[in-house]
Amino acid sequence: MNASHNGVGRRQIRRALVAGMSAVALLLAGCSAGDEEDRQGADGKAASDTTCDGRIDGTAHITLWFHAGQSGEQSTLRSQVKEFNKAQRQVRVELVTLPEQRPYTELVLSAAASGDLPDLLDFDGPNLYSYAWSGKLKPIDSCVPAGVREDLLPSVRQQGTYDGRLWGVGTFDSGLGLYVRPSVLRKAGIRIPKGTGDAWTADELTGILRKLRAEGYEAPLDLNFVDSASPDEWNTYAFAPAVWSAGGDLIDPRRFRTADGFLNGPESVKALTTLQSWVEKGYVDRDRNKNAFVKGRTPLSWMGHWKYGEFSAAHPGDVAIVPLPDFGAGTATGMGSWQWGIPSGGADGDAVWRFLEYLLRPEQVLRMSEANGAIPGTQRAVGLSKEFDENGPERLFIEQLRGGVARPRPQTPAYPAITKAFSRAVADSVFAGAPVEKTLDAAVEDINKDLAAHDGYPQSEP
Numbered sequence: 001m002n003a004s005h006n007g008v009g010r011r012q013i014r015r016a017l018v019a020g021m022s023a024v025a026l027l028l029a030g031c032s033a034g035d036e037e038d039r040q041g042a043d044g045k046a047a048s049d050t051t052c053d054g055r056i057d058g059t060a061h062i063t064l065w066f067h068a069g070q071s072g073e074q075s076t077l078r079s080q081v082k083e084f085n086k087a088q089r090q091v092r093v094e095l096v097t098l099p100e101q102r103p104y105t106e107l108v109l110s111a112a113a114s115g116d117l118p119d120l121l122d123f124d125g126p127n128l129y130s131y132a133w134s135g136k137l138k139p140i141d142s143c144v145p146a147g148v149r150e151d152l153l154p155s156v157r158q159q160g161t162y163d164g165r166l167w168g169v170g171t172f173d174s175g176l177g178l179y180v181r182p183s184v185l186r187k188a189g190i191r192i193p194k195g196t197g198d199a200w201t202a203d204e205l206t207g208i209l210r211k212l213r214a215e216g217y218e219a220p221l222d223l224n225f226v227d228s229a230s231p232d233e234w235n236t237y238a239f240a241p242a243v244w245s246a247g248g249d250l251i252d253p254r255r256f257r258t259a260d261g262f263l264n265g266p267e268s269v270k271a272l273t274t275l276q277s278w279v280e281k282g283y284v285d286r287d288r289n290k291n292a293f294v295k296g297r298t299p300l301s302w303m304g305h306w307k308y309g310e311f312s313a314a315h316p317g318d319v320a321i322v323p324l325p326d327f328g329a330g331t332a333t334g335m336g337s338w339q340w341g342i343p344s345g346g347a348d349g350d351a352v353w354r355f356l357e358y359l360l361r362p363e364q365v366l367r368m369s370e371a372n373g374a375i376p377g378t379q380r381a382v383g384l385s386k387e388f389d390e391n392g393p394e395r396l397f398i399e400q401l402r403g404g405v406a407r408p409r410p411q412t413p414a415y416p417a418i419t420k421a422f423s424r425a426v427a428d429s430v431f432a433g434a435p436v437e438k439t440l441d442a443a444v445e446d447i448n449k450d451l452a453a454h455d456g457y458p459q460s461e462p
Contacts, residue, residue, distance in 0.1 A: 119343070239430070285298050
């Protein structure tokens, strides 16, 4: 764990840990069973809006927390903080880097319980809805100028919106698709989709897998195999699109009040049954080293944007990205990534926004995108990118984000419960062979229990 050298970050982290792991179980589900007190800020009042009036009095000091992601992300953000602090005197930024994924989330939730959140918080996008509903974040509508908001990719705005308000912004987004080896497909006489309008159907992909096996690829598809003992967010990000593409969903997409009839509906069952059949027939590489595509064992990989650099380096000039297969209702894909938000408390909104505005400048967005391989989060930065411009090799990811093919994970405070249940269902059924319908029924029961415990996560009164 890397904390600030002056000790402030370390003290915050220690206080967060002292808050106890009991807060983690409570807060991962949003808050306790509908108790309004748990939706209040540290001052005992409901979380208020962030105030941005354009004024910064004196010198403002702000602390930000950042997940310990890729080394390129960390080094780039450190440089950005250093250069920002050097360029002006009104706002001083202190960066605290925390562990990624579960340890990071646990620290954030414990810190929220003890009132020790920083002035600026980095979090995985789908967690925004739980944080916002339970009063851990402030809306930032008054801080983000219209021009900046319009420059954000529509998907970034959508990811950051809850209950009609803007709570978060991100400097990058994500992409998901099928990586393919064109030389292998052409040799086997397999057509290569040109875009989202001519994606392979799921049945067509089944035939392609059969044909590739005949060409000597015993297990031609890489699904980034996840052990059923440790399902994670990958299962939801990667395979919810199969459910959506079949016409199913993880929860009622309009009211978010039940998963019954959606997650365990016939469309969802059919999608996961198809995925399961690929595993059962041996078409899916089961090596947990996750290097099947790089090593040439599989010419197809169901994977995200972060693998493009590694894959293209392994097979120069022989990597293309095509849409995920159409399971019956059109191809679908995932979206959403890490965002910045302002926690409840006494943060100076203008000081925080001064730094966020710097991070959202086109050259800074592009700088981070080049460091972590993610999709630039603003329109102007996309225009500067060689990878994502009109002729870029990763252009499909932009087209999916702009064209309605990409969908956010369910925008509800129940998301932590949804992803835990769905990820487990995928691990147990698709990868471990349990009956799909029975597994999804169990997931629905878990999700609906969480919804009932929180009275359906009611939104604010209009």
